[in-house]
Amino acid sequence: MDADKMEEAAAAHPPEMSEKRRGLIAGPGAATVLVLVALPLMLLSYLCGNLAADSVVHLRRFKWSSSSTTPESADRLLGGLLSPDFDEATCLSRYEASRRWKQPSPFPVSPYLVERLRRYEANHRRCGPGTAQYQDAVAQHRSGRRHSAAADDRGECRYVVWLPIQGLGNRMLSLVSTFLYALLTGRVVLVDETPEMEGLFCEPFPGTSWLLPSDFPYKRGFSAESNESYVNMLKNGVVRHDGDGDAAGELPPYVYFHLEQIHLRLQNHTFCDEDHRVLDRFDWMILRSDSYFAVALFLVPAYRAELDMMFPAKGSVFHLLGRYLFHPGNRVWGIVERFYDGYLAAADERLGIQVRIVPQMAVPFEVMYEQIVRCTREHGLLPRVTNTSEPAGVRPSSSSAKVKAVLVVSLKREYYDKLHGVFYTNATAASGGGGGGGEEVVAVYQPSHDGDQHTEARAHNERALAEIYLLSFCDRVVTTAWSTFGYVAHALAGLRPWMLAPLDWDKMRADVACVRPASVEPCLHSPPPLVCRARQDDLDPVARVPFLRHCEDVPAGLKLFD
Template sequence: MNPSSLHGFIQSSIRKQQQIVTKLQRFNMTWFPKLAVLLAASLVLFIVFFIWRDSELDAFTDIGLDDDLSQVAGELTSDKLLGGLLAPNFTRRSCLSRYQSISYRKSSRHEPSSYLVSRLREYERLHKRCGPYAESYKKSIKEMVSGRIESSSVCRYVVWVAKCGLGNRMLSITSAFLYALLTNRVLLIYEEADMANVFCEPFPDTTWLLPKDFPFNYRLSRFKQKYAKSFGNTLKNNNNKISVSTEQLPSHLYLYLSHDYSHHDKLFFCDQDQIILRNIPWLIIKSDVYFLPSLFLMPSFEEELSKLFPDKETVFHHLGRYLFHPSNQVWTLITSYYKKYLVEAEERIGIQIRIFDKKTSPFQQVMDQILTCTFKEKLLPQVDMGKSIVAPSGKGKSKAVLLTSLIPSYYEKLKDMYLKHPTLNGEVINVYQPSHEEKQRSTNNVHNQKALAEINLLSMMDVLVTSARSTFGYVAQGLAGKKPLILYKIEDNKIPNPVCGRAVSLEPCFHSPPIYDCKAKREVDTATIVPYLRHCEDIHWGIKLFNST
């Protein structure tokens, strides 16, 4: 249904409901028939709502959506299993993207370690044994409610909670998963309505979603930094000490690891405090950051992490592709758009633009930065502004530019430039933008489905240009396994020099790392402690993983 006919349908439905109410008043019907008619009219509007909701998704592609089942059959090769990252025992139709994504992205040059593959299979067995609705889970829930800790229990849990943009969510979930893997815990996701039908289940024969009847569900969304029973505040109120006695330990504990966390919250990254946490069955983590790099600062995890990730720059690349598979609905958006607009191009270029402050990053300056970078790096050709295109030649190399941004202005400017003026080298440039939401709406389910679709489309491009400090871009580059060109942040209305630069490491940046040496008990630059943690290319106070050589 197109927008104009949809609008007419809604207006017609509203008028009909108003007419019904007028008739009810005129004939003075008794209350029961009035109620029956009003319920019928309300049902019409309820149906209209779902038609409107689906039309929002249709607007992403403006094409007919059809499930791509052509690749459901066939042998699951090592490539389709991403070098062993993925387990083969899934029903393929339940999640088309799991085994089809390799057909849209180039094969990764980065092989997962055999040790990581074996540990993932071990984790899947643990999750199935201890996950929701298993007998061990039910027993653990009873113990948590009673406040009694059973030392013999093999099932312990990390519950992830957050309210933030999709990129931040994916990065913080990955961090929580690695922590669960290192501590032999089961990761459960507190999913609200805005994340429904965005991802497939990542683990076979079980779910990673926290059941709706979890005893403390009502507290999770309200859990904030100042919550009195959090790990950080418990330390703060007890002279940095928590009793290690099993009898005195709580059955569950809240960990606040978001961007505005306190010094006491950050003591989570100290080995001596991990000894205490090890004995608490339920840890509830609220996080909106990629805290994963700081796990590499902890001596107790060092040996295991070295075996899991001999290549330090591929942690998110491997774990992100393992965990995050678009639902069938989102995958249909992705593949339909790709086939209609991108598949025929000889080269595909992804440009991701994130504007944090329009006042400090005016449109024209950002546009000039994009053009300067892409011209300098020979990704896009310059045009002859003195000439107009009379008819497309179609003879030169064809390039498709996928531009993602919340606003349409950059797309419109770039598209018009290549539509109206010939390129100096004869290349044919087509520019596309799947959506333009105007502003981030992280609590909107349709918005999040579109966001995941765009992240995956970017990850399918041959070359990537991303915005500094953008977690959206971090996720796209990580899934792609490509080091992007980074558009450096414009400061004080001045275009930076250089305007862009190639990322040195594939890893995302941790924007708010701890600045505390747990052994020396003093502030320190944590980018100087181990050779494979250094400051990020796009934000000087952040830290990220690099190969030490």
């Protein structure tokens, strides 16, 4: 269907409740209710033929959702990623999410990664909050005493403290990157759980906590200009590279590592071997980032062998570590389950459409909607519609009708309104020509529409996290260029999305509606320059690293792929 016809059809917008009635919620008595509903509907179907076809479709959907949606082969431990040593009631999502993701994962888990995760968990239990080792390390940190720069004078336990910045998508990308850095360097990750993040995620490590205790002495006031930042320490001679001597043979009690996107292109260091040898001497690192800097860790030669063993498939890094680290808390998981089971579970296919409009470069609604229509039409993601509410040809039977659920995730309501109006008002055109056997029933849903981003509000972040997971449970997804929210959702799913291409502002139109990225990996928007002492050139790393490409939506960005 053409975009203008879809726009005209959207004028008639029915109440939301009419859509909600399409997805019945299965409860504890679902089996009993099914019998009571099925008998009269079967009789009606027998007596009235096609008059009961709609009801039979609903019955099929209700029966589907009232039974377990778990494939018998669902892997609760995700190929060994997850430890079985948890009380399931404390975090329902940990072992439940695997029931809703497409099975199996496209990326097998390497035995070496499983081994490294178990080793990390043991180290975190030994050094985490509440242990004697942690108390000793904090006491030294709090004292402000400098310590020897000698490589063999490292503490028994070493830490990286993660500080949040920007929105939820950015936070999840940077936290996975920080955890990967901890795996490579033998550090323990401690997360500053600010009020707006409280309870969003379950504890990922058994028998311990990753939450930074509230009495930790240094959590606020850091920026790229801080004297404690590694770049400024280097600039001021507080620390020096190997071979240049050490500043007074001592190091400050901690180093601040600032990896914000807008500053990465300005830093000549931070991802060279010599820099990481210096950073490795600090027992305490405080890190703030809004970037998926995991990509840049692959540029450090000292880490490559370890990374190759953990990730034989380079395009699997966020997919595997994100599934390992992130488990929505029970409150968020309740939102996910209620919406998924009530509206999405019974569909034959689920299509997620994620729309992110950046206020600083706001694409007009009509322009973005037209691009979504082009993308879904050109790639067969949504069926065309007729200009009538009458179905084409013979009405489909319950066994042939295909139900497609469309999940719209956006801060704005307009995209849902228009798509919902189109598929409510008009019948879908039969595919393959002749007859109505190929007609699809399309139901459009939107969980929330907050209008604006409110990262400072916990309820807003709860809805955002729930919708990231709902998107990840879809069979196919359309996402927005530059969107870290979209990156996280499709990477968790292990799906290459149809990514809406950036707008050509001169034409007010994207030449290509959407593209398929080379991998499911997120993009590092602003990679740092690599002018290292051992390698003075600043060549494009894509030219010399076989598993790197520039991003489809950010030409200067970098992403991992296979």
